[in-house]
Amino acid sequence: MMQDDYIALLGTKGGPAIRPGSSMPTSNLVHLNGRSIVLDCGLGVTRGLVDQGMQLKDLSLVLISHLHSDHYLELGALLHTAWVAGLNAPVDVYGPKGLEDYWQAFLTSMKADIDLRIEDEGRPDLRDLVTLHVIDAGEVLRIDGITITAMRTEHPPLVDCFAFRFDTAHKSVVFSGDTAPMNAMEDFSRGADVLVHEAMLGAALPALMKRIGNGSEKLMEHWLRSHTYAHDAAKTARNAGVRHLVLSHLIPSDDPDYGEKDWQKAVEDHWSDNFTVGTDGCRISI
Numbered sequence: 446m447m448q449d450d451y452i453a454l455l456g457t458k459g460g461p462a463i464r465p466g467s468s469m470p471t472s473n474l475v476h477l478n479g480r481s482i483v484l485d486c487g488l489g490v491t492r493g494l495v496d497q498g499m500q501l502k503d504l505s506l507v508l509i510s511h512l513h514s515d516h517y518l519e520l521g522a523l524l525h526t527a528w529v530a531g532l533n534a535p536v537d538v539y540g541p542k543g544l545e546d547y548w549q550a551f552l553t554s555m556k557a558d559i560d561l562r563i564e565d566e567g568r569p570d571l572r573d574l575v576t577l578h579v580i581d582a583g584e585v586l587r588i589d590g591i592t593i594t595a596m597r598t599e600h601p602p603l604v605d606c607f608a609f610r611f612d613t614a615h616k617s618v619v620f621s622g623d624t625a626p627m628n629a630m631e632d633f634s635r636g637a638d639v640l641v642h643e644a645m646l647g648a649a650l651p652a653l654m655k656r657i658g659n660g661s662e663k664l665m666e667h668w669l670r671s672h673t674y675a676h677d678a679a680k681t682a683r684n685a686g687v688r689h690l691v692l693s694h695l696i697p698s699d700d701p702d703y704g705e706k707d708w709q710k711a712v713e714d715h716w717s718d719n720f721t722v723g724t725d726g727c728r729i730s731i
Contacts, residue, residue: 450731451476452618452639452691455493456485457723459643459672459696461515462657463488467699468725470515473620473641474499477613477731480589483507484609484620486520489725494523496726502531506588508580509540510622511606517544521551528571529562539578539585541605548577580607590614596633598624600671608633616731619687623694625670626677634685638731641723642678643694646703646711653697672696679712690716693723 453476456469463469470487474497481499483490486509494501504527509517517540524536538544552559552572562568585593592612600606600623608622610633619634621642634640645668654665673681675692682690692708708722721729 449476449479450613450616451728452641452731453493453497453726453728454641454691454693454723455497455725456487456489457693457695457725457727458487458698459515459645459694461488461513461518464656464699466701468695469493470518471694472519473693475611475618477611477616477618478590480506480591482591482593482611483523485510485516486518486523487515488519490519491523491526493726497728500530501527502533504532505534505536507536507538507540508585508593508609509538509544510609510620511600511603512541512543512547513603513623516623517547520544521548521555524575525551525555525559525571528568528574532571532574533569534574536575537578538575539580541607542579543605545577545579548575582607585609594633596629598622598630599627600624610634610637618731621673621678621681623671624673626673626681630681631685634681634687637685637687639689639691639729640682640685640687641691641693642681643673643696644675644678644692644708644711645672645696646707647674649697649700649703649707652700652702656700668696675708675711676715679714679716683715689719689721689729691721691723691729695723 453474455472458468469489472490473484475482595607
């Protein structure tokens with residue numbers, strides 16, 4: 446049985462590519478007040494949930510932070526796999542405008558299989574089980590004593606990109622989403638038990654560009670204007686008075702020349718409290 450009040454980082458890599466030895470793109474599980482909430486659905490989310498002991502047929506609530514592929518590529522596959530694993534109850538998916546287009550296109554691509562399984566196996570119609578909701582900044586929903594709040598982040602060129610805060614009567618956790626450093630994140634994270642913040646190592650970016658190989662200087666420009674260095678994430682955590690800083694969406698996460706010591710060194714001038722460098726599958730109590 447899964448214990449209450451924890452987060453599990455299912456995928457901790459920044460960006461959509463995977464390579465030998467790399468971690469998986471972004472996905473998370475938030476478990477509060479007995480409720481399991483999936484946050485982002487990068488490649489590998491389905492396997493990651495199963496590895497945490499979750500029955501996929503119990504899937505009921507999914508949040509998507511923004512429409513970059515490393516955050517929603519496997520949403521359709523997760524929902525379909527949950528369905529063939531026994532899903533028989535509604536699933537609510539909250540995300541930015543445009544996510545409905547992805548879902549409808551996925552259903553179209555899988556129409557032959559879905560129709561066949563309804564007819565041949567007697568399953569309920571997947572299309573009737575899933576409801577998508579467009580989010581904006583502010584309160585997203587309240588459920589089972591959990592208040593979920595969204596804040597729009599600075600992640601150009603996207604506008605509809607969100608951080609999420611989860612509050613119960615006694616605990617709180619914040620996920621920064623993809624973002625450049627922003628003062629508003631300090632207020633949004635104020636007093637949180639856990640802040641999961643994206644992070645980059647500046648010294649490692651040139652080598653990452655070489656490994657990717659098919660990006661121009663525009664890719665480097667995107668990183669620099671749309672993401673956060675580890676030391677800036679540490680400043681945010683310190684100024685917000687959070688209790689535990691977790692780095693995830695790591696850029697890079699798969700360079701053997703850079704490891705946990707480098708991330709620790711990057712934050713040490715600004716953060717000396719509870720600190721975790723995210724790895725796929727790690728579980729953190731709240």
